[in-house]
Amino acid sequence: MSDRGRPRSFDRAAALHRAMEVFWAKGYEGASLSDLTAAMGINSPSLYVAFGSKEALFLEATDLYTRSEGTDIWSTLEEAPTARLAIEGFLTETAKAYSQTDRPQGCLIALGALHQDSTQGLICQDLRRRRAENQTALETRLKRAVAEGELPADFDCQAAATFFATVQHGMSIQARDGATHAALMATVAGAMAAWTTMAGARA
Amino acid sequence: MSDRGRPRSFDRAAALHRAMEVFWAKGYEGASLSDLTAAMGINSPSLYVAFGSKEALFLEATDLYTRSEGTDIWSTLEEAPTARLAIEGFLTETAKAYSQTDRPQGCLIALGALHQDSTQGLICQDLRRRRAENQTALETRLKRAVAEGELPADFDCQAAATFFATVQHGMSIQARDGATHAALMATVAGAMAAWTTMAGARA
């Protein structure tokens, strides 16, 4: 059914990847249609036929971001044998990813659209949902550690998840300010110093 | 000399305060001239005569922000008797300020303009400078504690300052996501748990 008509003359996946990079570097409102079409190598009608609107393109770009850029960070969380190594790996991978120089610094999910606006309510809402999901993933991993006996029963998983998620968000701003990998790792060390106290303390 | 001509018919300081709130809520690029003039209760020519340009208005607004909203946070840092209380007070005041519901959540300095752009290079640069100054203030306070013997001589003041500054930046995003005062205090507790380890450890 859908293979009728004139075939698309550009690589949709490649164009989406370019769009993701533009949104990542400039944010939703900072990325103009001119920026996007120039980077994607297409004209605006092609963009609208293929993706629908700027808003839809952004949502699809963030989804691609989550599936591509986020995997190293979040797979570490799940696969590490202990919660401590999971958190440490999660933050270490974050430091590595955020300081890569061949791509925008910091996280698209964290920095893409922070200022709520009537015209971009959906965008802010979607990014907030993704941030909340990430924090939930942290909390789930910590709860698993409690259930497995690695952490004490009175360990406040929600508070700890909030803390580590907040640290990661701060690292996005730090990375945007040009922080080196070493500087980001200083933050990771600080966060893991907190772990030592949190995991060792008893009520 | 300057009291010649028709006198200004609006309160310049009050108008600047309104402008600050608009920039705070919407960011630099998200705040349009229409938004600003509407909030300030003036027409655009009055804005340009009184403030010069949108860019100059923003710079003046951030300066006002630093002098007004930032004092509680940063005075605590200087006045607290110990470094531990200084950091704890600094973060506690941050949690209180960022969760006020009668003003925008989070920090103007942290969230005002994160995406560098050809048209707003000065804005980004100015905010980065202010963020760097804040981190330096933290580092200076910690160095003082080392000099006074409160902290060990091998305490890594720079790394710790980076960590606490990053936590505060993360709290801005957390606050923008609607975090309650209690949620922000969970992050503060995490950061202070790090302090316990950092200040207690010996090389």
Add this chain to the structure above:
DNA sequence: GTATTTATGTATCGATCGCTACATAAAGGA
């Protein structure tokens, strides 16, 4: 072949962007 469907390139659309020209109003200086 013809009809249908979808994509592309050109050339815009109306709306809004930051900003300003212009005439007028309201003050002090002479």
Add this chain to the structure above:
DNA sequence: TCCTTTATGTAGCGATCGATACATAAATAC
């Protein structure tokens, strides 16, 4: 009073915003 200076309100500047109308091109269906 008249001149100069500064501020205000109206009205609109050129540029750019996100998004489309339109004719044409290129595929399948029949």
